[in-house]
Amino acid sequence: MSNFEALTYDVDNSIAIITMNRPEVRNSLNKQMRSELMAAFKQAREDSQVRVILLAGAGKGFCAGADLSEITPGSDKDGFITDLIRREYNPLIKTINDTPKPVISVVNGAAAGIGGTLAMACDLMIMSEDAFLYSAFGAISLIPDGGSHKFLQSYLGPKKAYEMIAFSQRLPAEQCEKVGLANRVVASENLLSDALEWAKTLAEQAPMTLSLSKEILQATATEDLDFCLEKEAVLQNTAYRSQDFKEGAKAFFEKRKPEFKGL
Missing domain, CATH: 1.10.12 (Lyase 2-enoyl-coa Hydratase; Chain  A, domain 2)
Incomplete structure (x- = not known):
């Protein structure tokens, strides 16, 4: 439908399906994908035919986080990362959070770093049995951003959230469902079909x-x-x-x- 390159955008039965489409790098977020995600969510929000939005990832993983291989001019300057987060990452999380229509994250494989934040920012989450959230920041001496501290603390409590961050832990799908981060865990081969069926039912609600x-x-x-x-x-x-x-x-x-x- 729309001319995106780093993602695909389709509408079916009042459901907008936004799929991050850089499977060769596990859908890591580069500047283009961040920009296109913003545009796709705005398009879905403004489309009167859309009642539910799905956010998914192509290939073997939902999203591996930020694309650390991307070379960005000015990255050696003090305050560069603060400006980048404020300008590109935070508005994306806010756009998902503030969209009045329900947003479902469809998580397969790894949702790491900011990818995990994208998944948590959605209103509902369905995960495959082999999916997991991964707080990968500590492994490279960074801290979670995009609101991750708030999301994790809300569901895990401050001590467990701190443990997950400090030890760069993975939170498997079963545990995500147990603590309320995920609504449903399904077989990997049924993830998209189950997500679409669930979204279809949700789209029928008021x-x-x-x-x-x-x-x-x-x-x-x-x-x-x-x-x-x-x-x-x-x-x-x-x-x-x-x-x-x-x-x-x-x-x-x-x-x-x-x-x-x-x-």
Whole structure:
């Protein structure tokens, strides 16, 4: 469909499938891929036909992290990496996080470094049995970035998160599911088909519920109960006045499946 080079972009049954496509380097992120991922997510966000977004990796791994072989002008200057992270990596994580539509990471093989952060930034995660998250930074004397400290601490707690970072540990799919990082673990050969089937079911749900609840969960993550109660009360009005609520209530009484339009 779209003219991307470092990734593929397809839409099928209201599902946008964004696939990182540099399998020869395990989908490591170079400047081109970072730019194209931003563009692909913006395209999916703005497409009224898209209700769910899948992020996957071609070949034997989801994403090996940043492409360390890439030569970038100015890399010898003090503050270069801070500027690069602020300019390219952080906006990408924020774009995924702030997209009102649900995003599912489809993780096969290794999700290492910033690749693991990309997977964790999504709303839902499905992993193959042989997949794993890998905090590879300590092995090269760097620290996780892209929000990794927050993501890992939220699910593992500060002590386990620190252990994973300090010893450059892998977190296998089974453990990811156990701690709530992953929603589902499936057979490797069924990963994409199971992900698409799950996404298809998700796309049939009420778009307003999906987007508003995503907003509330993010906003209340570090707030108290009073904040959550008020946030729900305000946003419930948006849902209550929608055409989808009228359709959902009507379908309920007519004992049929509702046809939601996101309006």
